[in-house]
Amino acid sequence: MRGIGRNVGKITLRKTIPIVDKLNMVMQDRDNLKEEVGEMKKSLVDLHVKVNCIVEKQGEQGVVDPSTIPPFKSNCALLLDLIHIGKRCDLCDWKKRAVARGEVHEVDLTAHVHGADLGEGNFRVVLIEIKASHAELWKEVVYHHTLGEVGVGGFVLWPKLFLTIYP
Known part of the structure; x- marks a missing residue:
């Protein structure tokens, strides 16, 4: 009761419930976005590895000289x-x-x-x-x-x- 103030009744407490629910939803959305960004970073690293493998294989076959290809930019x-x-x-x-x-x-x-x-x-x-x-x-x-x-x-x-x- 100290944090809310004096004269706190049932009605005042009921009005804060939607605000708390919305805050929980926003925090859950933020956590979901952090997970998605982490997954995207992992898939970008995997893609970088695959591209490098393909370039190396093509270089072995004499199709492409890997030194002429600029590095993959992952920005x-x-x-x-x-x-x-x-x-x-x-x-x-x-x-x-x-x-x-x-x-x-x-x-x-x-x-x-x-x-x-x-x-x-x-x-x-x-x-x-x-x-x-x-x-x-x-x-x-x-x-x-x-x-x-x-x-x-x-x-x-x-x-x-x-x-x-x-x-």
Whole structure:
């Protein structure tokens, strides 16, 4: 009774029951999330081991030289990028105007688009609709300089900061 105060009756105690129940639910949800994060970390480590095994086997067969493949990044940024693959997006210019519509196709740093490395912070996007065919590409390549030259169905390299990705 000291913690609650004077003049505590049955009604006051009954009013605190839903609050305590809600607090217990929140704490249980927090514990469940901690377990899920732990499981995801374990599965990420397992995936890292499997990828390394595959790379080593391909290197033994002469298919891929493991030294040319960058190490697997197990950070949150890569995981967040991977969830965008296959999602529709708007490609925006530097004034944040939509110049085309596309679908995220690749987020791997080592992927190539028209002979150029994708690099960090860029996505490979397949064009579905071009709204401004005169819009210039972010990274000039030998063959194409504008979205119109690439055409619908073609791939472009686009910074993820200038993509509006839809769920």
